[in-house]
Amino acid sequence: MSRVPTIVFNEKVLCGLGRGLTETGRLDDAAVSMALSNLARFVTLSREMQVGHLDVVATAAVRDATNGREFVDMFERRSGIKVRVATGAEEAELAAAGVRSGIPDARGVIGDLGGGSLELVRVEPDRTMDHATLPLGPLRLAAWNRRRPSNSASRVDAYLRALPWLEEARGGTLYAVGGSWRAIARLHMAHMQYPLRVLHRFSVPYEEALEMAGFIARKRGKHLAGLANVGKERLELTPLAAFVMERVLRVMQPAELTFSALGLREGVVFSRLSEAVRKQDPLIEECRDIAAKRGRFAADGESLAMWMDPLFPGDGADEQRRRQAACWLADIA
Numbered sequence: 001m002s003r004v005p006t007i008v009f010n011e012k013v014l015c016g017l018g019r020g021l022t023e024t025g026r027l028d029d030a031a032v033s034m035a036l037s038n039l040a041r042f043v044t045l046s047r048e049m050q051v052g053h054l055d056v057v058a059t060a061a062v063r064d065a066t067n068g069r070e071f072v073d074m075f076e077r078r079s080g081i082k083v084r085v086a087t088g089a090e091e092a093e094l095a096a097a098g099v100r101s102g103i104p105d106a107r108g109v110i111g112d113l114g115g116g117s118l119e120l121v122r123v124e125p126d127r128t129m130d131h132a133t134l135p136l137g138p139l140r141l142a143a144w145n146r147r148r149p150s151n152s153a154s155r156v157d158a159y160l161r162a163l164p165w166l167e168e169a170r171g172g173t174l175y176a177v178g179g180s181w182r183a184i185a186r187l188h189m190a191h192m193q194y195p196l197r198v199l200h201r202f203s204v205p206y207e208e209a210l211e212m213a214g215f216i217a218r219k220r221g222k223h224l225a226g227l228a229n230v231g232k233e234r235l236e237l238t239p240l241a242a243f244v245m246e247r248v249l250r251v252m253q254p255a256e257l258t259f260s261a262l263g264l265r266e267g268v269v270f271s272r273l274s275e276a277v278r279k280q281d282p283l284i285e286e287c288r289d290i291a292a293k294r295g296r297f298a299a300d301g302e303s304l305a306m307w308m309d310p311l312f313p314g315d316g317a318d319e320q321r322r323r324q325a326a327c328w329l330a331d332i333a
Contacts, residue, residue, distance in 0.1 A: 001269070001272065001273055001277070002277075002285070002289065003273065003277050003278075003280040003282055003285040003286075004282050004285050004286040004289065005269055008049070009045065009049065011042075012179070013034070013035075013038045014179075014233045014234065015031045015034045015035040015038065016028060016031045016115065016139065016233075017031045017032065017035060017061040017062065017065075017071075017115070017116075018060070018061035018065075018114075018115045018116035018137060018139040018140065019031060019115075019139050019142075020139075020143070021061060021064065021065055021116060021139065021140065021143075022135075022139075022140045022143035022144065023143055025065065025066045026065050026066055026067045027061060027062070027065045027067050027068060027071055032067075032071055032074075035071075036071075036074060036075060036078070039056075039075055039079070040078060040079065043079045043081065054081055055084070055268050055269075055272075056075075056081055056082070056083045056084065057083070057084045057085075057086055057094075057264070057268055058072060058083055058084070058085045058086065059086055059091050059114055059116075059117070059264070060088070060091065060114055060115075060116040060117035060133065060135075060137065061114075061115060061116040061117075061139075062085055063085055063086070063087070063088070064116065064117075064135075068085070072085060088117075088119070088131075088132075088133030089131060089133075091112075091117075091119050091133060091264065092112070092119040092120070092121045092128075092131035092132070092133060093121070093128060093131070093267075094264045094267035094268055094271065095110055095112035095119050095121060095177055095263055095264045095267055096110050096121040096123050096128050096131075096267065097266075097267035097268075097270045097271050098177065098260070098262045098263040098264055098265065098266035098267030098268075098270060099123075099175050099177060099260045099262060099263070099267075100123070100125075100126075100267075100270065101262055101266050101267065101269070101270040101278075101282065102200060102201075102260060102261065102262040102266070102282060103175070103201065103258075103260060104125065104281065104282065105125050106123055106125065106173075106175060107123065107124050107125060107172060107173065108122070108123065108169055108172035108173035108174060108175060108254060109121065109122050109123070109166065109169045109172065109173075109174050109175070109252060109254070110122075110123055110175045110177060110260075111174060111175065111176055111177065111178075111181070111245075111248055112177040112178050112263055112264060113136075113137065113138070113176075113177070113178035113180055113181050113241055113244060113245075114137050114178055115137045115138060115139040115180075115237070116135070116137040116139055116140055117133055117134060117135055117136065117137045117140075118133075118134045118135075118136040118137060118244060118248075119131070119132075119133055119134075120132050120134065120163065120166065120248075122165050122166075122169055129165070130163070130165040132163050134159045134160075135159075136156055136159060136244050138180060138237040138240035138241050138244070139237070141156075141240045141243070141244065142237075142240060152243070153243075153247065156243075156244065156247045157247055157250075157251065160247060160248060160251040161251060166248075166251055166252050167251060167252065167253075169252055169254070170252060170253045170254070171253070171254065171255050172252075172254055172255065173203075173254055173255065173256055173257075173258050174209075174248065174249065174252055174254040174256075174257050174258070175258050175259075175260050176245065176257060176258070176259045176260065177260050177262075177263040177264075178241075178263060179234060180234060180237050180238055180240075180241035181241055181245060181259065182199060182259060182261070183234050183235070183238045183241070184212070184213065184216055184238060184241060184242055184245065185199050185202055185259040186199065187216060187238070188204065188212045189202065199259055199261050200259070200260060200261035200262070201258060201259070201260070202258070202259045203256050203257065203258045203259075204256060204257045204258075205255070205256050205257075206249065206253065206254055206255060206256060206257070209245075209249055209256070209257035210246065210249050210250070212242075213242045213243075213245040213246035213249060214242075214246050215242075216238060216239055216242035217239050217240075217242040217243040217245075217246055218239070219239055220239065245257075281321070283321065283325050284301075284321070284324060284325055284328065287301065287325045287326075287328035287329050288301065288328050290328070290329060290332065291328045291329060291331065291332065294332045295331040295332050296331055297331060299328060299330075299331060301324055301325075301327035301328030301329075301330070302324065302327075302328075304327040304330060305320070305323055305324040305327040308323065308327070
């Protein structure tokens with residue numbers, strides 16, 4: 001597989017499997033029915049597209065529910081496809097792999113917020129240092145708020161402060177992953193009239209991020225409608241997602257918050273690549289691939305970049321990398 005696989009089909013359905021999990025310990029019956037129906041459709045589509053290999057991965061809600069195994073068994077019987085129910089450690093590692101696939105030099109803490117859980121992973125380039133899976137997804141927080149709304153902040157903080165390495169990462173970068181956290185980025189970009197619609201690696205300084213998360217956390221989902229291209233189902237969970245983000249920011253106090261468009265799904269793909277391919281630079285490989293497909297002549301961006309290097313003796317590694325990427329694209333401008 002390529003270092004930067006091309007996405008040919010991309011669709012998500014929010015089923016809410018973890019809704020009510022805190023009160024009942026079970027996956028929601030209506031959500032199970034909706035999930036099985038949509039999974040059957042996705043399997044059919046994958047066969048029509050002649051997909052050679054399917055990775056089906058279940059995460060926190062299925063892992064924690066008393067009827068999670070029953071749900072998996074129903075899908076496997078109907079489809080004939082095995083499901084991998086990721087452990088908390090595996091879920092955290094896959095989320096980290098997804099971020100690394102797009103940000104190879106990631107250093108700090110990765111936070112992947114799903115409906116039922118928050119995965120936190122402390123990373124350095126090529127190394128995972130610490131990880132934790134916490135029951136702090138917005139679907140679970142909604143249940144807490146229904147029972148003891150005034151207790152949510154102290155309860156979330158208790159989980160976070162039990163991780164000494166989270167405070168040790170102070171001054172680093174918090175990488176935000178997950179649809180609900182990406183919705184926060186879209187809302188903030190719309191509010192500040194950000195000129196680009198590129199979410200990946202969109203960064204916000206700590207104080208601004210704290211103000212942003214606090215503002216959204218105090219709103220109702222319906223009051224955020226129309227501000228950005230975020231679905232109704234996602235908007236309903238966004239204030240709670242912002243609340244969790246605010247608590248993480250206060251405990252960790254990072255220098256900046258950076259959003260990643262890549263997460264667990266991309267981590268599954270990244271983990272299937274060989275070690276040699278994983279070490280390739282995604283920017284350079286993507287530009288090399290574009291040049292091979294669209295250029296008029298046999299591209300050699302590396303030689304062109306080497307020829308130009310003496311003209312820029314003071315440039316650092318980042319400037320050299322960007323220049324090499326531009327050299328690969330020189331023939332398609």
